[in-house]
Amino acid sequence: MRVRSREVVFFTPEPGLKRRILAHNANMMLVEHHMEIGWAGARHSHPHDQLVYVISGHLKFSCADEEFEVRAGDSFVVRGGVEHQAWAFEPSVVLDVFTPAREDYMP
Numbered sequence: 001m002r003v004r005s006r007e008v009v010f011f012t013p014e015p016g017l018k019r020r021i022l023a024h025n026a027n028m029m030l031v032e033h034h035m036e037i038g039w040a041g042a043r044h045s046h047p048h049d050q051l052v053y054v055i056s057g058h059l060k061f062s063c064a065d066e067e068f069e070v071r072a073g074d075s076f077v078v079r080g081g082v083e084h085q086a087w088a089f090e091p092s093v094v095l096d097v098f099t100p101a102r103e104d105y106m107p
Contacts, residue, residue, distance in 0.1 A: 001025060010034070011107070016088070017041070021105060029101035035059070035088035043085040048098040050078040057092020061085070 003023045010018040016039030022030040035057065043062070052061075053075040060069050061076070063084040070076070078084050098105075 014041075015039075019105070021107075024101050026101055028097060028099045029105065031096045031098065031102075031105065033094045033096060035086070035092045035094070037088055037090050039088040041086045043083055045081055045083045046098075046102070046104075047080045048100060048102055049080050051097040052076050052078065053095045053097075055093040055095060057094075058089040059092050059094070060087045060089065 001023050005022075008020045008022060010020045012018055016036040018034040020032050022032055024030060052070075054070045054072055056072045058069065058071050060067060061084060063076075063078055064082050068076075069089075
């Protein structure tokens with residue numbers, strides 16, 4: 001599957017967060033997230049492994065019992081089933097890869 005950026009629209013699943021689904025198949029999904037300054041996501045978990053790459057900005061993450069800050073160029077993995085949460089200290093852009101693909105993200 002090939003996805004052209006100009007052909008994919010953002011949607012707002014919650015205040016302060018924009019999301020667009022990029023290339024994906026049943027086994028994996030690439031998702032772009034834009035977070036506004038002050039955005040705080042709800043603590044949650046999902047069965048999917050999640051690879052996170054920070055394109056820009058400054059965020060704090062809580063994964064299981066660990067808290068850490070990330071900036072542009074940083075990356076990490078959240079294993080499926082692990083509770084996690086994020087906060088944006090400044091406008092931030094993140095790419096997430098989920099495996100398998102998240103059907104709940106599909107429109």
